Amino acid sequence: MTDITSSSAAILAGLISSKKASSVEITTAFLDRLEKLNPKTNSYLYFNRENSLAQAKRADQQLAEGKTVSPLHGVPIAVKDNLTTTDAPTTAGSKILEGWVPQYDATVVRKLREASMPILGKTNLDEFAMGSSTEFSAYGPSKNPWDLSRIPGGSGGGSSSAIAGHLAPLAIGSDTGGSIRFPAAMTGSVGAKPTYGAVSRYGLIALASSLDQIGPVTNNVMDAAMLQDVIGGHDPHDSTSLPNGLGSMVQSVKEADVKGLKVGVVKQLSSDGFQPGVKACFDDTIEKLAAAGAEIVEVDCPSFEYAVAAYYLILPAEASSNLAKFDSVRFGLRVTPDGNPTIENVMAATREQGFGPEVKRRIILGTYALSSGYYDAYYGSAQKVRTLIQQDLAKAFTQADVLLTPTAPTTAFKIGEKVNDPLAMYLNDIATIPANLAGIPGISVPNGLASEDGLPSGVQILAPAMQDGQMYRVASIVEKLYMDQWGASLIARVPDLEAL
């Protein structure tokens, strides 16, 4: 069964439920591969064969007893290391949490367990999800399976490289400004950020509470829809989670039909600042949709111009407060300085040593933005921009069912290329940030290889809040147009990692 690790989750689920393969066999195949290849990609920060196989065995036992508990029963999955797990250390990519084993499972992790999906391990990320390359992980960057000298995107580069490298059939990511969608675009995988509140954040180590959202990273749109159906839903532990479910995403994918579809192209995100090859892929997507019968309209979102600036005030402000709890008192790293180890000095030394440079940069930014006297000018203004962006989008969605943009301005850049240029790094998320500021769903679907470097490009599909089904429906349409052309998914063209 050599093709297990290159199969979609939907196919694996079919093999398991029809008893053609067991969860243990499938989980073993992925463990074998990741144990061999993780040293090359650094996708996983932690994995434990015994533990994963024990979970697979339980899944198989249930099947033997005639119990199928979910459509993804027995299919293994990788989880980003900013979600708490009681059976694996959770570091959020930071030294300050090295070795910390949480006392509780995140709600999403609990749901995966209840769906009998064995967890393969915890994937790498920029420290506390601050970054778009994984270069800010305290445990070294992950590598892009398309070219190991390049970044796999971030912050969820561990999950995206695991999917593209076939080190996992499914992965969980978190998206604050693009941390699911940007890495998906960099690696030719599919990454979806659901509507804010569609998936519980309980157990997600918060970066910016009002922007964070958990979602799927997968091989294809159907897999993502299946995974969102497993992890979504109201959670009393998260008061910002939506009170009602959003229906079945799988059903929406099945109903995909281009007839009558109105596609909006955002004026501000379709011309300047994009790598020519990326722009060409995007234009090709729009042409394909038009040819298939979709109506294309241009929409104007003038406030998008201020999105990145607003985002880099709101995010650091919330993060500076969320990260205050890392003080050595109750968990994690404790550094006791020489001389006068008062609590204040211990807290300061721990945070000095435990946090990396990007985290410190954002804590300082956020603390400043919230300071009295500056609050109105910075945090207050940023919240106003947020409202304007929501208004722009509300208007745009009266003209179009969904909006399309390139997911990222470029293809995957070289490791080290932007690490000392924060502003260049921040601009990677220019197209993905508006969705987080507005709380709407967005998904990145691969739409080809850029002509100049042969690296994957992604197209982003945005839908109105709570219309995640619409987003999946159109994503599936786009995906099918390319599958018809390519005959296989883009990821199938990832180079043979074993040979690299």
Next chain:
Amino acid sequence: MAKEQLMSYEDAIERFEVVIGLEVHVELNTVSKMFCGCANNFGSEPNTNVCPTCLGLPGSLPAVNRKAVESSIAIGLALDCQIASNGRFARKNYFYPDLAKNFQTSQFDEPIAFEGEISIELETGEVFMVPIERAHMEEDAGKLTHVGGATGRIQGAEYSLVDYNRAGVPLVEIVTKPIYGALDKAPELAATYVRAIRDIVKSMNVSDAKMERGNVRCDANVSLREKGAEKLGTRTETKNVNSLKSIENTVRYEIQRQAFILAAGGKIVQETRHWHEDRGHTSAGRPKSDADDYRYFPEPDLVPVQPSEEWIEEIRLTLTEKPSVRRKRLQNDWGFADLEFRDVLNSDLLDEIEATVAAGASPQSARKWWTGELARLANVQEVAVQDLPITPEQVASIQKLIDSGELTDRIARDVVAGVLAGEGEPAEVIESRGLKIVTDEGALIAAIDKALASQPDVMEKIRDGKLQAAGAVIGAVMQEMRGQADAARVRELILERAK
């Protein structure tokens, strides 16, 4: 610490106008904490009522306790506040090891209740309207114990222990607007106000309201300004004053201390201070300034609390009568003199007397029992009079027997003693102790004749007009009857015999 110099209270009041402001923290008695399901329990083993949320573990999130919101709205309504249709939580950011997340989830510019007032009646009968600025919801911090070092304070301690059982316990903070014009009554007004708040939250049963346990705590702000001055003086805030007496003393002390400094041309340092009841003074704590920057911002992990009109009205209907209104009504109904009524209030016996009256006793007799004999017995037994094992109904039934002449006051006290000793209901005690009054006149006359026989000169004296001589005979008769006779009737009979 060098002892601070004070101006005499009279001189201070003569020269300065006092402005006070009071912040009262009320710990709610909800079953669970403000933002998690942990038990809200006093006195558990340290760190047993904790979970990821109240420990501030990474990834944890708060969820608002509906009952705590309900209690907060009830407190707001009792203080005649408006209730916010959109009450937002905010984060108050500061580092302290008893604060698990290093921010306190509180409310800032959108409190659940605002713009209220409460009338406070001083001992003289003077009534003050205290304006309420706001009542907002927040969570309590954990408790630090400093080990080693001489003072038990953080300075000089070897290490400190943290108990997070209290972390996340729901609090309502009630903040007054500046209170002007109390003059020399400012200390009394402060204490009476806190007592009124305590009585309200107790009568509504939203807090255990035990000040000694910190269920109700007060921060007292005091500032002085020269009489006639427009501008407010610099204030100090004395934190966590935990008894009514201490509140009064704190305010009085701060008035005298600040007056001395100002009169000598000095400046008041804006700071938090601590009250030391044992030493009778406040001491300087942390300097504070209006620039103290807590970096408040709306709590992104919680959606705003938006109580519906219907819910607010539902809560309004459950409100009990305001303690001040109730007191006024009862004093009127009972016709007690001010002094009598104050006595009742000071001994906290309103509930008992009300129940005794409801069970059929006259107000005066109920008052006499509870503030008299029962208070005396409680004192002897060193228990609170409310905790004596006798019910208002039992007291009323004993009083009815006195009113109908079946018991004398003295016998009635024996009946009470029997009830307190656990001998059962008053009727059972009367039966088993044989305490029924003797109304058989034949038996009384026989006893009188017997007593007169041993004191032959008594009849002479009575006939000579020395009526008090009858006393000796009455005593002998009562002894003969083992006290179970009506002394007044015995006296009448003696006087008749002497005719």
